[in-house]
Amino acid sequence: xxxxxxxxxxxxxxxxxxxxxxxxxxxxxxxxxxxxxxxxxxxxxxxxxxxxxxxxxxxxxxxxxxxxxxxxxxxxxxxxxxxxxxxxxxxxxxxxxxxxxxxxxxxxxxxxxxxxxxxxxxxxxxxxxxxxxxxxxxxxxxxxxxxxxxxxxxxxxxxxxxxxxxxxxxxxxxxxxxxxxxxxxxxxxxxxxxxxxxxx
Amino acid sequence: xxxxxxxxxxxxxxxxxxxxxxxxxxxxxxxxxxxxxxxxxxxxxxxxxxxxxxxxxxxxxxxxxxxxxxxxxxxxxxxxxxxxxxxxxxxxxxxxxxxxxxxxxxxxxxxxxxxxxxxxxxxxxxxxxxxxxxxxxxxxxxxxxxxxxxxxxxxxxxxxxxxxxxx
Numbered sequence: 001x002x003x004x005x006x007x008x009x010x011x012x013x014x015x016x017x018x019x020x021x022x023x024x025x026x027x028x029x030x031x032x033x034x035x036x037x038x039x040x041x042x043x044x045x046x047x048x049x050x051x052x053x054x055x056x057x058x059x060x061x062x063x064x065x066x067x068x069x070x071x072x073x074x075x076x077x078x079x080x081x082x083x084x085x086x087x088x089x090x091x092x093x094x095x096x097x098x099x100x101x102x103x104x105x106x107x108x109x110x111x112x113x114x115x116x117x118x119x120x121x122x123x124x125x126x127x128x129x130x131x132x133x134x135x136x137x138x139x140x141x142x143x144x145x146x147x148x149x150x151x152x153x154x155x156x157x158x159x160x161x162x163x164x165x166x167x168x169x170x171x172x173x174x175x176x177x178x179x180x181x182x183x184x185x186x187x188x189x190x191x192x193x194x195x196x197x198x199x200x
Numbered sequence: 201x202x203x204x205x206x207x208x209x210x211x212x213x214x215x216x217x218x219x220x221x222x223x224x225x226x227x228x229x230x231x232x233x234x235x236x237x238x239x240x241x242x243x244x245x246x247x248x249x250x251x252x253x254x255x256x257x258x259x260x261x262x263x264x265x266x267x268x269x270x271x272x273x274x275x276x277x278x279x280x281x282x283x284x285x286x287x288x289x290x291x292x293x294x295x296x297x298x299x300x301x302x303x304x305x306x307x308x309x310x311x312x313x314x315x316x317x318x319x320x321x322x323x324x325x326x327x328x329x330x331x332x333x334x335x336x337x338x339x340x341x342x343x344x345x346x347x348x349x350x351x352x353x354x355x356x357x358x359x360x361x362x363x364x365x366x367x
Contacts, residue, residue: 009298011258
């Protein structure tokens, strides 16, 4: 776009306050009703391979107190620069320091033990994983149950295979410690908090 | 007299070096000038330039607090002088050049204008005109203001040595 050798800049939210509030409302809805699919709009321009929905989640949740970990193709100068510029969050290499870990797909998921699960006194000091899941309703179906789900809910998304769900169930069994997961689709999100039980 | 002349030459050489060898140092100078300048003066000079550049706002204008730190006598340990409100803005011209503006106080329009001027200063064809018609005049005003303030405060300087009994 520009002939300058410096960082390329992308616009964030057009209306930062209201767009971040709307996204936060969607995240609340998704977290409180695990497995439900909630629509989210993204900013109009983002550096590839960051998806607009994932950018929206990052711009809503991250600030200077939440170190960000980037995995796989997301570990680029363009993405790190974009997130640093708009959220002021530090981008860290060591995932044990990260409050939010962003993944371009499920196959890039590192060992869940490398991310912080919180402590017994402060289980909230855990990491939240944000995964670009492609699309919802395709892939291996699992039954979710637990807080926020009346009986059970059927959930699936691209790339979520049996090994992933085994890891996710192991994560649930560490409750109240553990990681919370947010899945980003093309224009919606779904969440899998640590409190949700998973049955294949 | 001769001393003053040498100083001016040195300053000129210094400026040429900075603009050639370290663009970020030159940029620091004009962003600083824009940050300290009066909003009305900036707007007046901008209007006189008569430009209508298309641009996109990338971030802001947003307001926040920054901690101003100082050093006693310029050499002591850093201490927090106090917080001040700052408005910042980042814009991108249609051609891709990005400009940042930081101004004191709550002045979103001023920050946006400063960012736009910084973006224009990135363009090789435009920077000389913008420098001559906006940055230069603002710098002159600033130097005058600084000189007059130093002059006023110098007049109130108390020289304690004169208080020693002379008898």
